[in-house]
Amino acid sequence: MAKSRKKGMSRREFVKAAALSTAAFGVAPSIFIPRQSSAASKEIKILVWSHFVPRFDKEWFDSFVKSWGAANNVAVTVDHIGLAEIPSRTAAEVSAGQGHDLIEWISPPSQFEPSVHDLTDLVKEAEKRFGKQHVLCRKSSYNPRTKKYYSFCPGWTIDPGCYRKSLWEKAGKPNGPETWEDLLTFGGKIKKDQGIQLGIGLSQELDSNMAGRALLWSYDSSIQDEKENVVLNNKNTIQAVEFMTKLFKEAMVPEVFAWTAVSNNQALIAGRASYILNSISAYRSAQKEVPEIAKDVYFTPALKGPRGTRWNSEHVIYNYIIPKHSKNVDTAKKFLLDLVANYDQAMYFSELYNSPAFFDAPIPSGDRKYPSVKGAKKLRDLHNTWFDNDPFAIAGESAGKLSVLKDAEKWSTNVGHPGPANPAIGEVFSTFVIPNMFANAVRGMKAETAVEQAELLVKAIFTKWRKKGLVGGTK
Amino acid sequence: MNSGPRATGTSIRDRADLLARIMITPAVLYIAVMIGFPFILAILYSLSDATTGDPTLHIIGLQNFRDILADPVFRTSLKNTFVFALVSQTLVIVLSRILATALMADFRGKWLVRFLVMLPWTAPISLGTIGWLWMFDSIFSPIDWILRKIGLLGAPGALLGPMQNLYWLGEPFLAMASVVTVHVWRLLPLATVIQLAGLSSIPRDLLEAAEVDGATALRKTLEITIPLTMPIISIAFLFGLIFTFTDMTVVYVLTRGGPIHMTQVLSTWTFFKGIEGGDLAQGAAVSLFMFPVLAGIAILVLRVARRTEVV
Numbered sequence: 042m043a044k045s046r047k048k049g050m051s052r053r054e055f056v057k058a059a060a061l062s063t064a065a066f067g068v069a070p071s072i073f074i075p076r077q078s079s080a081a082s083k084e085i086k087i088l089v090w091s092h093f094v095p096r097f098d099k100e101w102f103d104s105f106v107k108s109w110g111a112a113n114n115v116a117v118t119v120d121h122i123g124l125a126e127i128p129s130r131t132a133a134e135v136s137a138g139q140g141h142d143l144i145e146w147i148s149p150p151s152q153f154e155p156s157v158h159d160l161t162d163l164v165k166e167a168e169k170r171f172g173k174q175h176v177l178c179r180k181s182s183y184n185p186r187t188k189k190y191y192s193f194c195p196g197w198t199i200d201p202g203c204y205r206k207s208l209w210e211k212a213g214k215p216n217g218p219e220t221w222e223d224l225l226t227f228g229g230k231i232k233k234d235q236g237i238q239l240g241i242g243l244s245q246e247l248d249s250n251m252a253g254r255a256l257l258w259s260y261d262s263s264i265q266d267e268k269e270n271v272v273l274n275n276k277n278t279i280q281a282v283e284f285m286t287k288l289f290k291e292a293m294v295p296e297v298f299a300w301t302a303v304s305n306n307q308a309l310i311a312g313r314a315s316y317i318l319n320s321i322s323a324y325r326s327a328q329k330e331v332p333e334i335a336k337d338v339y340f341t342p343a344l345k346g347p348r349g350t351r352w353n354s355e356h357v358i359y360n361y362i363i364p365k366h367s368k369n370v371d372t373a374k375k376f377l378l379d380l381v382a383n384y385d386q387a388m389y390f391s392e393l394y395n396s397p398a399f400f401d402a403p404i405p406s407g408d409r410k411y412p413s414v415k416g417a418k419k420l421r422d423l424h425n426t427w428f429d430n431d432p433f434a435i436a437g438e439s440a441g442k443l444s445v446l447k448d449a450e451k452w453s454t455n456v457g458h459p460g461p462a463n464p465a466i467g468e469v470f471s472t473f474v475i476p477n478m479f480a481n482a483v484r485g486m487k488a489e490t491a492v493e494q495a496e497l498l499v500k501a502i503f504t505k506w507r508k509k510g511l512v513g514g515t516k
Numbered sequence: 517m518n519s520g521p522r523a524t525g526t527s528i529r530d531r532a533d534l535l536a537r538i539m540i541t542p543a544v545l546y547i548a549v550m551i552g553f554p555f556i557l558a559i560l561y562s563l564s565d566a567t568t569g570d571p572t573l574h575i576i577g578l579q580n581f582r583d584i585l586a587d588p589v590f591r592t593s594l595k596n597t598f599v600f601a602l603v604s605q606t607l608v609i610v611l612s613r614i615l616a617t618a619l620m621a622d623f624r625g626k627w628l629v630r631f632l633v634m635l636p637w638t639a640p641i642s643l644g645t646i647g648w649l650w651m652f653d654s655i656f657s658p659i660d661w662i663l664r665k666i667g668l669l670g671a672p673g674a675l676l677g678p679m680q681n682l683y684w685l686g687e688p689f690l691a692m693a694s695v696v697t698v699h700v701w702r703l704l705p706l707a708t709v710i711q712l713a714g715l716s717s718i719p720r721d722l723l724e725a726a727e728v729d730g731a732t733a734l735r736k737t738l739e740i741t742i743p744l745t746m747p748i749i750s751i752a753f754l755f756g757l758i759f760t761f762t763d764m765t766v767v768y769v770l771t772r773g774g775p776i777h778m779t780q781v782l783s784t785w786t787f788f789k790g791i792e793g794g795d796l797a798q799g800a801a802v803s804l805f806m807f808p809v810l811a812g813i814a815i816l817v818l819r820v821a822r823r824t825e826v827v
Contacts, residue, residue: 129791132568152794153569244686245774294679296654298775299686304654311655464567468793472589473774480776494588501583505795509565 084116085372088130088141091121093322094391101390101410109379115372135364142367143376146192146360148470149181149455149462154191154511157362161190163374171381172401180455181358181462186269186513192360195381196388196395199449200251200356202341203309203323204316205334208235217316220345221259221284224316229291231315239292239316240308241285242476243483244300249476251354251456252318256281257475258458259346264469264499265460269514271503274496280347282479282488289483298480310334320356321443325392328435336438340445343452352454359395385409385423392433393443396424400450463513465499465506474498555807561800568794580801590802592777593785597806599692600767600781601760604699608756609749611700612707619708620715637705645769648698652684652770659684685771688778695779698766703759707752714748715741746820754817761810782806 087106092098103119110117122130124147134140135156144150150157164182168174178194204217212234214227228239241256242249257263260281266272289297292315296304306323308314310331317323327335343353363373380387385404387395389411400421414426428443457466469475478495482488506512528534562580564573584590619630636644651659660681663669669676676682684690718741726736742749764783767773773780773788782802790799 128568128794132571132791132796135569136571150569152567155567155570157569243775245772245777294681295683295686296681297686299652299654299683299691299771301649301772308655313655464569464794468789468795471792471794472788473772473777477776484776498587498589501587502793505583505798509567509570 083114083369083372084118085110085143085369085376086118086120086141087143087145087376088120088122088127089145090124090127090147092391092394093320094325094394097387097391097394101386105383105386109376113372113375113379115376117376131362131364134366138366140364140366142363142369142373144362144364146362147357148360149358149457149467150192150360150362151184151462151511152464152467153362153364154184154187154189154464157191157364158367158370159189159191160193160363160374161188163193163377164190166374167193167378167381167399170378171399171403173399175398175400175450177355177450177453177455178358178398180457180460181355182360183461184463184511185461186463186511192362193377194358194360194398195377195384196359196398197355197453198320198357198394199396199446199453200255200318200320200353201446201449202316202318202344202353203321203338204341205237205309205312205314205337206339207337208237208315211235217339217341218344219341221256221288222347224344225284225288225291228288228316232292235315237313237315238294238296240297240300240305240314241288241293241318242300242305243285243289243297243480244304244476245473246300246476247302248305248319249297249300250470250473251356253475253479254456254458255318255343255353256285256346256479258352258454259344259350260284261346261348261350263459264466264475265457265503265514267459269457269460269463269465269503269512270516271496271500271514273499274492278492279488282482282491285479286482286488309338318353320394321392321446322394325394325433328433332435332437335435339442342445342449351452352458353452354456354458355453357394358455359398385420386411388420388423388427389432393427393431396449400424460513463506463511464509465503465512468502468506469499472498472502474502558800558804561797562804564797566796566800568791568796571796576797580798584798584801584805589777589780590785593773593780593782593802594805596692596779597761597781597783600695600699600779601757604696604703604760605753605756607696607700608703608707609753612704612711612752613749615704615708616711616715619712633708634705636701641702641763641765642769644702645698645766648694648701649685649770652694654681654683654686657681657684686775688775691771691775691779695767695770698770699760699763702766703756707756710748710752710755711745714745717748718744747822750817750820754814757813757817758810761806 089102092102098121106117106119109115120141127144127146131144131150131153134144135153164174174194175197178197182192182194183190202218206215206217208231209215209217209227212227212230214223218224218227224239232238241252257278260277262273262275262277262281264271264273296308305314305317305319306326309317309323310327312334324335324338327338343351345351361377363370367373381399381402382405384397384399384402386409388397397420400419402420404417404419404423412432414423417423417426425447428447429441431443434440434442455462456470457463474495478491481491481494503512503514507514560573563575563577565576566573615633619626619633651657660669663676663682664680668674669682670678670680672678682690684694722740723736726740731739762783764781764787767779767781767784768787771779773784782805786799786803789802790796
């Protein structure tokens with residue numbers, strides 16, 4: 042009997058063991074998890090996205106945060122997450138009323154306005170120290186209806202056109218397209234004669250959303266006006282939709298309906314696109330993976346529409362929120378001010394992917410961990426010098442390829458253009474109304490019907506958010 | 517003589533009914549906390565105007581349900597959810613029966629084949645789907661590469677067309693077929709194992725008696741195997757249906773509901789609307805549409821299973 046009990050386990054023994062295990066689990070955390078050192082008098086927890094440019098996090102941001110914490114006697118914890126996880130993680134933390142003190146978004150987090158601190162004082166202080174904040178950053182973080190800064194925007198990313206010079210040279214347009222009409226004429230010619238399509242996404246993803254808006258704005262239309270009234274259904278939108286239909290037929294293939302956010306990068310690097318709309322990340326990847334393609338990639342500013350208007354969307358807009366549950370608001374604000382003060386390093390270590398919101402911010406003295414730029418005093422000087430003479434160009438590349446990006450702030454705007462970003466614009470973006478409006482027409486729907494359908498969805502979204510008091514306008 | 521507390525302790529340990537309750541309590545607590553509480557919260561959210569930025573509950577009645585019913589994307593998602601679930605589960609049941617029958621036979625390397633069949637079930641669904649995303653890539657698809665190599669694609673006069681790729685996830689029909697394929701690939705192992713268990717439980721003497729009576733393979737299948745395994749087929753169908761109905765990974769990773777919402781399903785639309793779009797209340801209302809459907813299916817299939825059960 043005793044032998045058999047040793048081999049197996051009786052019901053009583055099982056109950057006892059289960060109870061002991063439960064007790065052990067309950068006690069374990071207080072035994073095994075070491076408490077944090079209380080050497081630092083303050084603490085702050087930061088949640089940021091994993092930057093597209095790996096060296097940004099590895100070689101700069103994480104070490105910057107560490108030294109900032111040591112210099113300010115603050116215990117800092119940084120957590121990196123993928124960009125797709127940011128909305129759900131923020132929602133979970135806001136709902137739980139606990140979590141990080143600072144959360145970085147790469148789109149305007151306007152829907153979180155009721156749960157975050159108003160950062161008007163921080164923006165005022167930043168402008169006092171670093172000069173005027175760029176208007177697209179302001180429009181991506183400020184709600185004119187409630188007169189609150191729901192987030193703080195230290196930087197953004199340019200979204201130029203990227204084209205393959207050799208293909209465009211053969212087509213008779215060596216400096217690439219200047220207008221949307223050029224895309225149709227020469228892009229179509231390249232596809233017909235050289236067998237290479239161009240790629241403007243018509244899919245349910247980020248880049249297609251931005252490309253669709255760029256076309257809409259360049260055709261003098263938009264989703265909302267400056268006062269946040271819905272104005273989508275108009276003759277200019279219909280004209281833009283009809284143009285996209287022609288462009289698809291002449292110069293594209295159905296791959297654009299299936300694209301993810303990286304597909305246009307892949308198409309360019311694989312030599313399967315004559316033109317895409319993307320940040321310089323596609324080109325940077327090509328420099329590392331297929332240098333021959335990289336050497337052939339050149340850039341254009343926003344393309345002009347039929348009446349000369351030209352706008353591209355920002356590609357990424359960096360926005361930090363401080364949730365109301367944070368108990369370290371002042372420390373978080375100090376961190377953000379110091380981040381702006383060191384944005385020269387953000388620009389360099391992102392390989393010029395990041396552009397500053399405060400172009401007039403002074404460059405700190407001392408060793409900045411990058412080759413010093415003679416005569417540069419402000420971020421603007423670095424911006425101009427580096428785009429004129431790319432420090433990351435590979436051997437054999439033409440100088441000044443990035444020069445067209447110097448004045449990008451003149452042809453770049455926010456997703457709510459000409460109005461501000463707001464929760465309704467955010468939901469229209471997240472539910473892919475605009476790329477689907479174009480895609481519907483390309484698939485054979487009448488342009489007028491595609492626009493009407495999109496307007497129906499947009500109006501329902503605006504009405505709903507307007508009731509919550511977060512969106513202005515009346516119609 | 518035992519003291520009071522010890523006597524009480526002994527009596528608890530010896531009382532099977534009480535012990536059973538104690539043992540089942542963690543499961544009940546788990547269901548209450550992890551399923552019951554979120555479910556009630558979802559109902560409350562669906563009746564409110566909560567957003568991700570302001571999750572306070574301000575009850576507005578059935579407005580969200582009226583709004584989503586008026587939304588064409590919701591109606592497309594509802595239809596797609598049914599289409600994907602029913603088509604993929606029908607395929608899963610047919611294919612798993614064929615596979616299970618083949619695996620019942622004795623052959624060399626049977627364990628290896630069984631191991632390979634189980635692999636898709638053991639791999640995390642997100643990783644598996646990312647693998648399929650590459651298979652269906654608009655430029656680098658290995659399926660397209662094979663089709664080009666055997667002359668079915670990418671040449672003038674080729675059966676599937678002169679273009680270099682089929683654009684699996686860009687053409688509405690192919691995108692839907694791709695989503696169904698991945699669901700079938702994922703759920704086939706579980707259904708096969710369930711069907712194998714069912715086939716193994718059929719008494720051999722019954723089949724042998726049928727053989728002696730001269731029954732053909734088809735008659736044995738139709739009149740013995742299928743009726744006897746119907747309860748377990750129902751269970752496999754129910755499991756698969758619920759998995760497919762509630763899954764968002766496959767559609768989210770492969771198509772994000774595109775092209776033009778042609779593969780959008782309720783679970784992904786819930787996420788886009790409720791989390792990414794910030795409208796928690798409407799997201800909750802969309803997700804709750806699945807509940808009565810799933811509850812109805814569960815009751816129906818369990819009834820069928822009980823009715824056809826062989827005692």
